[in-house]
Amino acid sequence: MLIRILVAMDPPAVRRRVARLLQGPGVELTAVSIRSNLWARLTHEDADLVLLGADAAEPPSSLIASIRSLPERPEIIVLRPREDAEERARMLAAGCLAVLWLGLPDAMLAETLGVFLARRRDDALRRLRADRPDERYSLNDFIYASPAMQRFMTLARRVVASDSALLILGETGVGKERLARAIHAESPRGVGPFLAVNCGALPESLLESELFGHEEGAFTGATRAHRGYFEMAHRGTIFLDEIGEMPLHVQVKLLRVLEDRRLLRVGGERPVQIDVRVMAATNRDLDAELKSRRFRSDLYFRLAVVTLTLPSLRERREDIPLLVRHYLDHFRALLGRHVTGVSDEAMRALTDHDWPGNVRELINVMERAVLLCPGAALGVSDMPSSIASRQPSAEPDGSAGEPPLIEEGWLDRPLPSARAELLAAFERRYLTRLLASTHGRLSETASRAGVNARTLFDLMRRHGLRKEPFKPRHDRQS
Numbered sequence: 001m002l003i004r005i006l007v008a009m010d011p012p013a014v015r016r017r018v019a020r021l022l023q024g025p026g027v028e029l030t031a032v033s034i035r036s037n038l039w040a041r042l043t044h045e046d047a048d049l050v051l052l053g054a055d056a057a058e059p060p061s062s063l064i065a066s067i068r069s070l071p072e073r074p075e076i077i078v079l080r081p082r083e084d085a086e087e088r089a090r091m092l093a094a095g096c097l098a099v100l101w102l103g104l105p106d107a108m109l110a111e112t113l114g115v116f117l118a119r120r121r122d123d124a125l126r127r128l129r130a131d132r133p134d135e136r137y138s139l140n141d142f143i144y145a146s147p148a149m150q151r152f153m154t155l156a157r158r159v160v161a162s163d164s165a166l167l168i169l170g171e172t173g174v175g176k177e178r179l180a181r182a183i184h185a186e187s188p189r190g191v192g193p194f195l196a197v198n199c200g201a202l203p204e205s206l207l208e209s210e211l212f213g214h215e216e217g218a219f220t221g222a223t224r225a226h227r228g229y230f231e232m233a234h235r236g237t238i239f240l241d242e243i244g245e246m247p248l249h250v251q252v253k254l255l256r257v258l259e260d261r262r263l264l265r266v267g268g269e270r271p272v273q274i275d276v277r278v279m280a281a282t283n284r285d286l287d288a289e290l291k292s293r294r295f296r297s298d299l300y301f302r303l304a305v306v307t308l309t310l311p312s313l314r315e316r317r318e319d320i321p322l323l324v325r326h327y328l329d330h331f332r333a334l335l336g337r338h339v340t341g342v343s344d345e346a347m348r349a350l351t352d353h354d355w356p357g358n359v360r361e362l363i364n365v366m367e368r369a370v371l372l373c374p375g376a377a378l379g380v381s382d383m384p385s386s387i388a389s390r391q392p393s394a395e396p397d398g399s400a401g402e403p404p405l406i407e408e409g410w411l412d413r414p415l416p417s418a419r420a421e422l423l424a425a426f427e428r429r430y431l432t433r434l435l436a437s438t439h440g441r442l443s444e445t446a447s448r449a450g451v452n453a454r455t456l457f458d459l460m461r462r463h464g465l466r467k468e469p470f471k472p473r474h475d476r477q478s
Contacts (some may be wrong), residue, residue, distance in 0.1 A: 002234035002274065003121055004046060004227070007031040008038050009053020009079065014102065018051060018079065021110040022117070026234055028272060042067060044216040045225045047074045049120050053102075064094040075120055077113070124232075125193055137181040143326050145432060145469045146316040152308070159306050160186045165258065167243075167303045168281040170310035173360030176281040177241060179310060184237040189277055192236030195229050200242035208250050209266050212257070218267025230263055230274055237277045243303070244284035244295060255299045278303070313355040313362065318429060320351045321436035322469060323359065327366035328378070339370050341377040347433065349380050353387045428463040435460075440470035 005022055009015050010033050019031040032041065034053055042050070050067055064076055075097040080087065088099040098116060100109065139157060144150065159166060160183050168176045177196055184194045202210055209218070213228035229238055240246075246254070257263045258278060262271040280303050289295035313320065324342060332339050342350075355361055369382040380388045431449075438444040446456040460466070 002227070002231045002272070003027055003048045003117060003124070005029045005049045005051065005117075006042070006045070006047040006074075007051045008034045008036070009051065010034050014053060014079075017106075018053070018109075018113075021106060022051075022113055025275070026121070027117070028231075039063070039066065042070060042074075043224065046072050046227055048072060048124065049117065050074045050076045051079060052076060053079045064091070064096060068095045075116070077116060137178065137185040139179075139182045139186060141182065142175075142179075143322050143469065144316065144319045145322060145465060146311075146318040147464055148311040148316045149319060150464065152311060156183065156308055159183065159308070161188065162306075163189075163277050164305040165277070165303050166279040166305070167300075167307045168279060168310065169286070169307060170281075170283065171312045171356075171358055172283050173358035174310040174312060175359055176283075176310060177239060179308070180237070180239045180279045180281065183279070184239075184277075187237075187277075189236050193233050194237050194239065195233045196239040196241060197229050198241045200245035204247050204250075207246065208253060211250070212253065212263045212265055213268075213272075214266035215268045218265070222267070225265070228263075228265070230257065230276055231272065233274075233276045235275050237279060240278065240280040242282055242284075243280040244282040244286060244289055248294075248296065251296045251299050255296065255302060258299075258302050313358045317351055318432040320355075320362070321347060321433050323362055324350055324366065325436055325439075327363055328370060331367050331370040335367075335371055337370050337373065339373045339376060339378060343377050343379045346378050346380045346383060347437075349383060349387050351429075351433070424463075427459060428465070431459060431463060431465055435465065435467065435470040438470075440467035442467055 003026060005027060007015060007019050007022070007029065008031075009018065012033075015031050015033070019029055022029055030045075030047075032038070047070075067074060067076055076095065078091050078096050078099045079102050080099060081102050083101050083103075091099045098112075100112060102109075104112070139153060139160075142149070142153060144153065156179065166180070166183070168179060170176055180196075181194060184190060197211065199207060209222075209226065209228065211228050211230060213231055214222050214226050216222060216225050240254075253263075257274070260271075261275065262273050264271055286295060286300060290297055290300060324347065328339065328342065331337070350362075350365075357364075365384060365387065368384065369378050373379070373382045431445075434445050434449060438448065442453060442456060446453050449456060451459070
């Protein structure tokens, strides 16, 4: 996070000395005379740390208490030209973070100020993370066995250590923000802040101010300065969700920030240097948005240094039994239920469902099913009507009962080729469901499949399947 410091002290030589010792990356510093209208400045500007010098009048307790009552609750450090134990005690009792002696050598004073600065930055990071205190994110938490997700996760792991911009595409509910958080957590920026901004949820009139901040008087109602998300995400990552909803005039400013690594607050004149990795996401068709000129092509190419497209759940049906088992275990423990399995009929219904809401929809379905299930195994009757009532459609041409894997494009292929591909797809789906039902126990899987262990191993290798993803979560972690 970018830390803002106000240095208010005299004489000018002392003010310049202290400012010089505080200068560094991640710091935005303003130095003024203590004889200036300090309170007026503080009530209209934002600061994280205030350094007060008092070569003239001693800072009164009322001023210190008033500064600490500001919305940012800035910390206060008083620097004194002499050491006085009683005076120091009064200042600390009034609410100061520290009282330091100006007679310290530069190296010692800089080190001491650096400690307090780091503490203030850590406090700010803790506040930013307070909305998700117990959540930890990792790419290893994604549950999959399908080739589509294997290819996707291989690509995602390659971009973790980079600082390049990422564009994450995919349908609603596939987990775009979760992916962004996991990449951030495993990157070198993982110790820094992660800020998620839904560009479609903010009013157009406020979006620019929320992203880049504003100065006092920038518009009606701007009674004091305000820092934006980009400043708060300094040395971390900002995730711009629903980027396709961003109005064109904000797109122009975002492009400039990405290119220059500097921003201007709304109504501001002094550029602010920032160090932020940008990830953006949308479920819109950006090609269509580009053609209609609702999205700038130069911004698109700047954001899409790497594009990650999360597969929809219907493109990775092999993963559905794994996800069902995982969320069954999760909600069974969370809700205190004794549901231990899923009937074959219910699993077929879940696997054949199109999942327009993707993983988010599956999570909601599993929570409902576990909560309402009266027995030990989930049945079709425990599913929502959109899943429970779905039946294969009867076609007038006599195609009722066709396997759902048959696609219209296959009719242009020779029968041997179509048969071989259909058999391979069936083998993979069969093995995936069987491994899920046996929790990855190979001896039981081979027995139920009616093949020997060597044949099962060869089939799993041919289809890129491993036993580990099918094991219960506690077994995988042990």
